[in-house]
Amino acid sequence: MAPPLNPLPSFDELPLREGDPPNSAWGLWGDGSDSALGSLNYLTDELVLKTIKEEVKTGERIGLNLPLDLFNPPLLGRAGFEQKIIDKNPLVVNDDVITFNTQGSSQWDSLRHFAYQQDKKFYNGTTQADIHASGRTEINGLQSWCSKGLAGRGVLIDYVSYAQRHGIEVNHFAGHAISVEDVFAIAEEQGVDFCTGDVLFLRTGYVAAYKALDAEGRERVSNVREWCGLGQSRETTEWLWKRQFAAVVSDSPGFEVRPPTDKKWHLHPILLAGWGTPLGELFDLDKLAEICAKNNRWSFFFTSAPLNYAGAVASPPNATAVL
Known part of the structure; x- marks a missing residue:
């Protein structure tokens, strides 16, 4: 795997190259074949081995x-x-034969899912013409992820439990923003430290709220394009850049809040197209939160094996946490 630029450029130095889209980091991982992995380059053999030794304590396994x-x-x-x-x-x-949208349930977004809309470019300058040059191109797809899979240290930030403790009312099917200050407060209460190359898991409570709906409620929510999630701001984006997570995950449909708190800092293009950071959405984090609370330990070993086929825009994560 490729090493990043060292030292890490400051947030104010983005974009790294003149003419690239705002806040992009094209070139951070060099120009070799591993550059297509983006922030997954952090998941080295050494990091995985260290994580297994430090994070696997009880052997409890939770499907996500x-x-x-x-x-x-x-x-x-x-x-x-x-x-x-x-x-x-x-x-x-x-x-049996199944058909489904790869973003219809728990999912990874690949780096060909969401582009910089004004620049019309995906990660590392890929265009729609590149992706659609033939029936099944692989550029910015998932196959580069599949040769080793994703494995590393996961850290859970349990917002819904924090909100319940502090009397914060959450409407999971409206634009409820989780601020970066909330994340800091939760991390402090949980005793969580973040490390470079972590996978950040944010539990909003969306999945539990959805499961509690009756058929009429599910019908209504299917047409609602608003949800709780991480609030957009310069401060949030700068913090994510400094932390250099390998990937970010939530249990909501879009990781970040919709409608956005600040459209200028819309995270989908910045994370996916700008930094090559995978986005996980609609993960099942409820049982994980229960076990983490029982053990009073909010970090764990995490592994994921996306579907392996050419040109994937997204994939079920086939993910497991091991505590």
Whole structure:
């Protein structure tokens, strides 16, 4: 894996190259083949080994993947999950075939998902013409992630429990912003330290709130394009840059709050297209929060094996936390 520029450029030095989009860090990881991994370059063999030794204490394992068919009707107008079970008569054997939108449930966004809208460029300057040059190009896809998978130290920031302790009312299906000051306060209460190359997990409570809805409520929410999430600001973005997370994850549909608190600091283009930092969304973090609270320990070993095929825009994470 490629080393980053050392020392890390300051936030005020972004973009790193003249003419690149605002706040982008193209070139941080050099120009070799590993540059396509973006911030996943932090997940070195040495870091993984260190994490296993330091973070695996009890052997408890928690799957972080929601059912592919949980969101019904599907959110954001996406295609729903379908399954066909095939009776292989005269053999007493069954196959099944499934179809689903790769962003219909727990998901990783690849670096070809969201571009700088004004510049019309994805990570490292990739364009729509590059991606659509043929039926199944691989540029900025997930296959570079799949050769080793994702593995490292995860840190959970449990906002919903913090809000309950402090009497903060949260509407999970409206633009409720979680400020970076909230993150600092939660980290202090939980006794969490962040390290370069961590995977940040932010539990907003969206999934638990969705599961509590009846059929009518789920129908209504399927058409709501607002949710709780990390609030956008310069301070938030600068903190994320300084921390250099390998990836960021939440249990909401978009990681950051929608509608945004400040459109100038919309995180999707900055993280995905600017820094090459994977975004995880709609992860199942409720059981993880329960076990972390029981153990009074909010960091863990994390592993993920995305689907391996050319040109993936997104993938279920196939993720597990090991404590």
